[in-house]
Amino acid sequence: MIGIENFPFVNRHIGPSESEITKMLENVKAKSLDDLTEQTLPDNIKIKEPLKEFEALSEREVLAKLKYFATKNKVFKSFIGMGYYGSVTPSVIKRNILQNPGWYTQYTPYQAEISQGRLEALFNFQTVICDLTSLPISNASLLDEGTAAAEAMLMFNSVKKNQKAQKFFVDKNCFPQTIAVVKTRAYRKKIEIVEGDFLEFDFNDEYFGALIQFPNAKGEIIDYETAIANAKSKNIYIAIASDILSLTLLKSPGEMGADVALGSTQRFGIPLFYGGPHAAYFATTEEFKRYIPGRIIGLSIDAENNPAYRMALQTREQHIKREKATSNICTSQSLLAIMAGMYAIYHGSDGLKRIARNINNFAFIMSESLAELGAINTNKYYFDTLNYEFDNSLTVEKIRKNLLLKNINLFYPSDKSVRFSVDETFTFEDAQNILNSFANALSKETFDIKEFAEKLNANNSLPEKLYRKSEYLKHPIFNRYRSEMELMRYIKKLENRDLSMTGSMIPLGSCTMKLNASVELEAITWSEFADIHPFVPKDQAEGYFELFEELSHHLLDITGFDAMTFQPNSGAQGEYAGLLAIRKYQEINGEGHRDIALIPASAHGTNPASAVMAGLEVVVVKCDENGNIDVDDLMQKAEQYKERLSCLMVTYPSTHGVFEEKIVEICDIVHKNGGLVFMDGANMNAQVGLTNPAYIGADVCHLNLHKTFAIPHGGGGPGVGPICVSKKLLEFLPTHPLFDLGYKNTIGTVASSPFGSAGILSISYAYIKLLGSKGLKKATQVAILNANYIKSRLEKYYDVLYVGKNGRVAHELIFDFRKFKHSCGIDVEDIAKRLMDYGFHAPTVSFPVPGTLMVEPTESESLFELERFIEAMIMIREEIEEIEKGNADKNNNVLKNAPHTIKVISSDSWNYPYSRQKAAFPTNHTKENKFWPFVSRINNAYGDRNLVCSCVPIEEYSV
Numbered sequence: 001m002i003g004i005e006n007f008p009f010v011n012r013h014i015g016p017s018e019s020e021i022t023k024m025l026e027n028v029k030a031k032s033l034d035d036l037t038e039q040t041l042p043d044n045i046k047i048k049e050p051l052k053e054f055e056a057l058s059e060r061e062v063l064a065k066l067k068y069f070a071t072k073n074k075v076f077k078s079f080i081g082m083g084y085y086g087s088v089t090p091s092v093i094k095r096n097i098l099q100n101p102g103w104y105t106q107y108t109p110y111q112a113e114i115s116q117g118r119l120e121a122l123f124n125f126q127t128v129i130c131d132l133t134s135l136p137i138s139n140a141s142l143l144d145e146g147t148a149a150a151e152a153m154l155m156f157n158s159v160k161k162n163q164k165a166q167k168f169f170v171d172k173n174c175f176p177q178t179i180a181v182v183k184t185r186a187y188r189k190k191i192e193i194v195e196g197d198f199l200e201f202d203f204n205d206e207y208f209g210a211l212i213q214f215p216n217a218k219g220e221i222i223d224y225e226t227a228i229a230n231a232k233s234k235n236i237y238i239a240i241a242s243d244i245l246s247l248t249l250l251k252s253p254g255e256m257g258a259d260v261a262l263g264s265t266q267r268f269g270i271p272l273f274y275g276g277p278h279a280a281y282f283a284t285t286e287e288f289k290r291y292i293p294g295r296i297i298g299l300s301i302d303a304e305n306n307p308a309y310r311m312a313l314q315t316r317e318q319h320i321k322r323e324k325a326t327s328n329i330c331t332s333q334s335l336l337a338i339m340a341g342m343y344a345i346y347h348g349s350d351g352l353k354r355i356a357r358n359i360n361n362f363a364f365i366m367s368e369s370l371a372e373l374g375a376i377n378t379n380k381y382y383f384d385t386l387n388y389e390f391d392n393s394l395t396v397e398k399i400r401k402n403l404l405l406k407n408i409n410l411f412y413p414s415d416k417s418v419r420f421s422v423d424e425t426f427t428f429e430d431a432q433n434i435l436n437s438f439a440n441a442l443s444k445e446t447f448d449i450k451e452f453a454e455k456l457n458a459n460n461s462l463p464e465k466l467y468r469k470s471e472y473l474k475h476p477i478f479n480r481y482r483s484e485m486e487l488m489r490y491i492k493k494l495e496n497r498d499l500s501m502t503g504s505m506i507p508l509g510s511c512t513m514k515l516n517a518s519v520e521l522e523a524i525t526w527s528e529f530a531d532i533h534p535f536v537p538k539d540q541a542e543g544y545f546e547l548f549e550e551l552s553h554h555l556l557d558i559t560g561f562d563a564m565t566f567q568p569n570s571g572a573q574g575e576y577a578g579l580l581a582i583r584k585y586q587e588i589n590g591e592g593h594r595d596i597a598l599i600p601a602s603a604h605g606t607n608p609a610s611a612v613m614a615g616l617e618v619v620v621v622k623c624d625e626n627g628n629i630d631v632d633d634l635m636q637k638a639e640q641y642k643e644r645l646s647c648l649m650v651t652y653p654s655t656h657g658v659f660e661e662k663i664v665e666i667c668d669i670v671h672k673n674g675g676l677v678f679m680d681g682a683n684m685n686a687q688v689g690l691t692n693p694a695y696i697g698a699d700v701c702h703l704n705l706h707k708t709f710a711i712p713h714g715g716g717g718p719g720v721g722p723i724c725v726s727k728k729l730l731e732f733l734p735t736h737p738l739f740d741l742g743y744k745n746t747i748g749t750v751a752s753s754p755f756g757s758a759g760i761l762s763i764s765y766a767y768i769k770l771l772g773s774k775g776l777k778k779a780t781q782v783a784i785l786n787a788n789y790i791k792s793r794l795e796k797y798y799d800v801l802y803v804g805k806n807g808r809v810a811h812e813l814i815f816d817f818r819k820f821k822h823s824c825g826i827d828v829e830d831i832a833k834r835l836m837d838y839g840f841h842a843p844t845v846s847f848p849v850p851g852t853l854m855v856e857p858t859e860s861e862s863l864f865e866l867e868r869f870i871e872a873m874i875m876i877r878e879e880i881e882e883i884e885k886g887n888a889d890k891n892n893n894v895l896k897n898a899p900h901t902i903k904v905i906s907s908d909s910w911n912y913p914y915s916r917q918k919a920a921f922p923t924n925h926t927k928e929n930k931f932w933p934f935v936s937r938i939n940n941a942y943g944d945r946n947l948v949c950s951c952v953p954i955e956e957y958s959v
Contacts, residue, residue: 008056010775013515014782015862021782024789024863033781037690040784040808042661045691052557056772059519065769066762070528072543077430078409078533081385081421082217082738083145083175083752084275085267086531088424092484093269093342096491097335099525104335105501105516106715107508107841112310113302113899114836116934117494118715119309122297122334124477125265125279125341127950131472132247133261134254135283137949139294141265141337141717142280142329143569145241146181146752148262149174149211151282151293151327152239153182154613155260156209157191158326159291161235165208166191169236171198173216176737177752178241182211184734184748188583188615199227209237214253215246218378219385219421221463228257244268244281246383248349248356251466253283260284264752267424269343270336271525273759274544275534275752276569277718279333279340289313289947293327295716300943303897303936304904310938312947328609331570331706331721335714342491345481349473355424359384362431363422364459369435369452373444381463385421392416398441406433409536428453475951497934498715499841504931505861505869509812509844509854510604510655512685512707520710520766524759534753535738544758551765555709558684558776559701560694561724565733565741567749569756574702574721575610575649575680580747581700581725581732582647582676583614588732588745594646594674598637600629602655602848604680616646627656627802627814629666638673645675652679652696653686653810655848656802657787657856667697676700684708685858686784686811689777693724700725709764720757720764782859783811786866790857793870797877801852812856814849821851824883825890828853831876836899838872838922839931868925875922889913899933 011017016024021033030036038046057065078086089098097103109115109122122140129138142148153168168186170179172195179195186193198212199222210231215221228238239260240253245267247253253261266278284292290313298312344352363384367377370386377386390396393415400418403410408430410420420434431449439446473479481487499506506513523529532541552564568574579597586594597611600621608618619637622630629650638645648670653659660666667677679698685708687693693701705711705720713719725733735746739754755761771779791800791813801814820826828851832842844854857866879895882888892913894900900919910916921927 006058008775009059009770010056010772010778013517013771013775013860014779015860015865016782016786020863021785024785028785028788028792033778033785036785036788037781039806040804040810041659041690042663044664045696047691047695050692050695051689051773051776053773056775057769059770062519062766062769063522066523066766069543069547070523070526072546073528073532074407074540075527075531076407076409076536076540077425078272078536079420079423079426079430080409080411080533080535081219081419082411082535083177083264084272084533084535085421085423086272086425087267087269089269089271089339090343090346092487092491093339093346094525096488097339097342099521100495101516102495102498102500102502103338104712104714106498107506107511107513107713108716109311110845111832111836111842112308112938113833113933113935114499114841114931116309117497118334118338119297121338121341121494123299123309123950124345125337126297127475128341128344128473129281129283130950132244132252133242133283134252134470135258135261136286137289137292137296138281138283139292140297141332141334142282142294143331143333143573144276144278144280144752145175145262145264146178146749147573148280148282149178149239149241150182150185151329152211152260152262153186153191153209154189154326155288155291155293156237156239157189159288160208160237162205162208165206167194167207168192169194169196169198169201169203169207169210171210171212171216172196173218173220174211174213174241175217177749180737180749181752184580184750185613187748188580188613190615198224203231203234203236205234207236209239211239211241213241215243215383215385218387218419219382220379220387221250221381221383221466223463223466225256232257243383245352245356245359248352248468249360249462250383250468252468252470255470259288265337265340268340270339271530271759272533273530273757274532274541275755276757276759277333277336279336291326294329295332296949298943299948300939302938306935308935308938310940310943312943312949325609325612328572328576328606328613330572330606331719332717334716335718338715342487344473345478346487348478348482349471352473359422359424359426360461361459362426364461365449365453365456366422366431366434367461368456369449370438372447372452373439373442375438375442382461384423385419388418390416390418395441399437402437402440403434406437408433409533411535477951499931504839504841505857505865506841507843507855507857507869508841509657509814509856510682511713511844512704512856512858513713514710514858515860516710516712516763517770520763520770523762523766529759529762547762547765548755551761551768554768555703555722556724558688558692559703559724560692561701562727563730563733564722564724566720566722566758566761567734567751567754567756568702568721568723569751570717570719571682571702571704571721572606572610573750574723575606575678576613577734577747577750578678578700578702578723578725579610579614579616579647581723581729582678584732584745584747585676585729586646591674594644596641596644596646598634598645598648598670598675600650602627603649603651604655604682607649607680611649623656627654627658628660628662629654631662631666634666635669638669638675642673645670645673647676647678649678649680651682652693653683657809657812657814657854658802658804659810661805664697671697682707683811686780688780689773690780694726700729705764710767711760711763718757718760720760779859786857786859786861787811787813787855789866790855790870794873797874801849812854814852814854816849816852818851820880824880826880826883826895827851830895830898833937834876834879834895834898835872836933837894837920839926839929840869840872871923894919899936901934901936902932904936
């Protein structure tokens, strides 16, 4: 028989070839991948068959499967609103950012010198938010509108003037999903939520803050200014959730007296994505600049006194504050925020105002035309949303059925009410279809709405008192790039200032910067996935539900658990949801008093922060000299707090990059003392196909789909953090006010949309299907091989801080540089900056141990790329040795002056005691493929002392 060969995707995903794997195994002294696995994992966690066998699909087969799911979804025109709106993504942004690996494979910009393009793009986003809200401080995005509102509440609670005040007011006409998320966050922090009518409420000293929606959930524009002033006179902090597009026409939250403005930027060119990912915005006053959650991009200066962007006020971040944190945010929505910022640049203030006016005019036309039929919009003033109440449900049901025949969805708050929101995609054809459907249901004659619109007088749907008079987006950045050619060049200019995975490996420990294959991302922009509103009837999203079911099946098999939820849309939010499930389980079983979380000293900073958010008290467990959990200390503390012990939070393999031998014993100790085990899934890339959290002894784990399962990091987000749980925790999973998920003892709602960032789950589905069960296992084994190969090649040059029983590391390892500080004054930051000259993003700096680099090569990096990194590290060691021996100046050397920009290298003067070639072209690779850091080393302290987080006013540019 003539043979037919296939070309498995696993060989595309895994970097080293079979011959290179053999060579690398010889170097690390292992006979095979299985032999290396045997040496690395403890015997008691090895599973003979950890995954149910399933065949890998080809790229063509995976796309066909995704297309099948897509055809099961029904793409209707959805004017449901409720925080989600049809929007048009300009093709220049879609192609050059959303579909461009130069943007979506970037990492969080901790290394600012090689992240200047993305930082500028996020700085632009912050400027848009500051301008439209009239508030001086904006962050670089949050996860969604609901969680942004919850963050405002927690921030107000942490800085409140009256420490006894423990009530937070929420206007009853906020979006129901926002109210639900706020209530969930408030419960474990013992904050009492009081709902009511903000205009009529009389605040007292029991309250510290309030949340209102503008325009409100019904679409009504209400003048809150007097009520806001009255509340603020009683020390009540005010957060206003605002429709970002409406602020182009309406008075801003800052002008109305808000302390915080928040909301979603989804309608700035971001697809519906069945609920996410979308970038929330959060702006506030100077008073809160050191408390604002999330990341702030600030403008500082570099060593040459040139302007340079960086993440400002990083000491606020959870990895520093840990159990003292007031927020557990670890992920923003960077990629989506960049798109939203570019949308504002693409349209400018005039373009945005034109879109908003079109929407408002269409809403006015609809309101007036439906009034001709006797249907009266209950909103006197409105921007885009009309609300109708009827005497009987038959009328509403007729409207609904008529419109479904036209493939149109409206929102039906009750069986006697109809609400709909006009959006950027709305047309006269849509208007006519809605008018006809109402007319039919009301037994009235319809008419031509275009002709009707031509006879209408001036639009009076906006209250004159609240009409926006202040200007916005006057900075040149929002007025220059009007042609697509200019915008494309601007986007490309910024892309070229960033190091992404298109240029080199990004070997960050605990971050798993692996291949995000193009085929895996192809489906996210298909209309059948991108243009589905999260609140459509379930039968219009059948394809999504089949995808959820299959993906869940595989993730539960991989983790060994029984049930899961996709709702958490970041890793930290997954931690939070998992802890809430544990606490709810204990509460239902009469053990609600359990409030202690044991957390190893080496844990990710989000772990203690999430525990605090869940109302737990953190007790830190020591680590021994080998980086493992100190079992004696754990046992002592578990027994000491056995009556209060709620859980242990543990990362496996450990954050130190080691498979701890006593992990099963550790889980047993916690269980014997009445607690449950939460496993942080950050390091699942070393478990898949070899073992699983349930087998090890965990009760719940979260997964970082933006790590192990190939969703790109997007320069700091989107992330996805689903949780998998044992059967006993099933009934405590999150639900949603607009989509009952059936969990009878639910923890509540943790994200604005029922299934979180559903729009990107097809990426992880494709990843798993492309690899198959054997490929998943091999990917894990090669990740471990690559890490051990780097260890083997570099351990004679640098101290490896922690290793397992047989001298093996897991998928990542830690190099210790602290001795160089004593020997020659070189610290880990110098080495990180010098790596930029070699064309590399530094590994994770000073985490989990100060003065170290944590390296994770992943399975996707080839032997060529590993050797290039190894070469750079060896040469840097030689440069350190030159200083140690006195052959290079201690203060004026290639490491202390790194990184070297093209401006420095090409300047007429050269005042350094080493050559330009040594500075900028240390290897042959850099001579032919050089990535240039755009700025010299940045002055962080200057940026914090002089915080600038948005573009300066246009007056600064006048001559």
